[in-house]
Amino acid sequence: MTIQTFTTRTAFAPSPAVARVEATSRRVQQPQSSADLVSLAMGEPDFDTPDRIVQAALAAASRGRTHYAPLAGERVLRERLAVEIGTLRGRDADPADVLVTQGGTAGLAAAILAIAGPGDKVVVPDPTYSLYADLVSMAGATAVHVPLADDLHWDLDALRAALVGARLFVFCNPGNPTGIVHSRAELEALADMVDGTDTIVLADEAYSTLTFTADPFTSALEIPALDGRTVYCQTFSKSYAMTGWRVGYLWGPSQIIAAATRVHGTFNGSVNTFVQDAAVVALDECAADVVRMRDSYVRRRALMRDALASVPGLMLSEPEGAFYFFPRYDADLSSVDMVAYLRERGVAVRPGAEFGPSGEGRLRLSYAAGDKAIVAGVERMAAAMAALRSS
Numbered sequence: 162m163t164i165q166t167f168t169t170r171t172a173f174a175p176s177p178a179v180a181r182v183e184a185t186s187r188r189v190q191q192p193q194s195s196a197d198l199v200s201l202a203m204g205e206p207d208f209d210t211p212d213r214i215v216q217a218a219l220a221a222a223s224r225g226r227t228h229y230a231p232l233a234g235e236r237v238l239r240e241r242l243a244v245e246i247g248t249l250r251g252r253d254a255d256p257a258d259v260l261v262t263q264g265g266t267a268g269l270a271a272a273i274l275a276i277a278g279p280g281d282k283v284v285v286p287d288p289t290y291s292l293y294a295d296l297v298s299m300a301g302a303t304a305v306h307v308p309l310a311d312d313l314h315w316d317l318d319a320l321r322a323a324l325v326g327a328r329l330f331v332f333c334n335p336g337n338p339t340g341i342v343h344s345r346a347e348l349e350a351l352a353d354m355v356d357g358t359d360t361i362v363l364a365d366e367a368y369s370t371l372t373f374t375a376d377p378f379t380s381a382l383e384i385p386a387l388d389g390r391t392v393y394c395q396t397f398s399k400s401y402a403m404t405g406w407r408v409g410y411l412w413g414p415s416q417i418i419a420a421a422t423r424v425h426g427t428f429n430g431s432v433n434t435f436v437q438d439a440a441v442v443a444l445d446e447c448a449a450d451v452v453r454m455r456d457s458y459v460r461r462r463a464l465m466r467d468a469l470a471s472v473p474g475l476m477l478s479e480p481e482g483a484f485y486f487f488p489r490y491d492a493d494l495s496s497v498d499m500v501a502y503l504r505e506r507g508v509a510v511r512p513g514a515e516f517g518p519s520g521e522g523r524l525r526l527s528y529a530a531g532d533k534a535i536v537a538g539v540e541r542m543a544a545a546m547a548a549l550r551s552s
């Protein structure tokens with residue numbers, strides 16, 4: 162049976178907001194693993210959600226927790242999150258300043274659309290998580306990409322220059338795709354750059370439990386000089402292996418959270434009630450699961466690093482956090498063409514250019530994949546790169 166395209170009867174063109182995103186977006190949808198394709202492309206844990214969380218959701222749904230939740234989130238969850246935030250800050254956080262969101266994605270959307278509009282400049286590191294620039298385009302603001310230094314940390318001089326007059330700076334720590342962890346000193350340098358300005362900082366710490374540096378991770382919430390201008394975005398997706406549950410949160414200055422709540426309530430409505438109940442159980446009872454999964458990533462990271470060391474033409478940098486390697490490669494192909502070439506040889510990875518112009522010449526490989534996929538994927542990559550170099 163042939164399926165015909167179903168076209169509109171009207172003259173349809175996407176709205177200007179969609180057209181702006183389509184004109185600039187670098188995002189690409191990645192395939193799942195299959196018999197003939199090993200995927201090291203996915204940014205999601207291969208672990209199942211811890212059973213306690215699943216059981217909590219099932220029990221909540223059976224109890225009838227299936228009605229609309231309050232728009233800003235369930236009181237119990239917001240209070241519990243305020244405790245987490247207060248612990249990080251070393252000062253109380255008001256539950257009224259917590260917004261429960263449909264994952265980090267909707268938190269980022271609510272924050273960016275609440276803060277930025279036409280005429281605003283929004284600074285993003287380059288490369289970085291590609292959603293930020295798309296949301297900035299959707300908001301009608303202008304994304305300014307600031308190339309990272311060679312070691313994939315911020316180029317502080319370039320950042321300082323770019324931040325002049327900026328409405329917003331958005332970054333992730335640990336970094337996707339770089340696997341870099343920005344240190345306390347870097348965050349303090351950022352605080353110094355924006356001191357006395359109206360620039361707001363959006364700190365996306367989706368991978369904060371996944372760091373492998375000698376120094377403990379420093380949240381932006383721990384930097385007093387960033388307080389009062391920083392919006393904190395967090396998600397249950399990565400730490401608790403809850404990507405499909407769609408739950409995250411924002412915290413920040415009351416007026417900004419009120420504006421973000423307006424956006425989130427308008428676009429998303431409230432987050433699933435029984436999912437919020439399960440999120441409380443995740444926070445209260447699943448710290449050991451977070452550590453267990455983190456320990457697996459430590460092992461997988463070593464497995465992938467050792468395997469990648471034998472791939473010809475790859476220059477590795479040591480990942481400090483998240484679950485990505487972001488090597489340079491030595492070949493005369495764009496990263497998009499390199500990804501297409503590797504896919505023909507049975508391994509899916511992400512092109513560096515997807516994350517910003519300065520990502521060109523690099524590939525992102527995820528070790529959130531299981532051991533077998535890591536070994537098989539890197540073997541295929543090694544064979545493909547060797548063939549490329551001998552051709």
Ligand SMILES: Cc1ncc(COP(=O)(O)O)c(C=O)c1O
Pocket residue numbers: 204263264265266267290333337365367396397398404408409
């Ligand atoms: C840096 C970063 N932030 C936020 C997200 C969004 O995660 P979610 O919407 O699943 O919470 C991702 C997902 O890949 C990410 O890499």
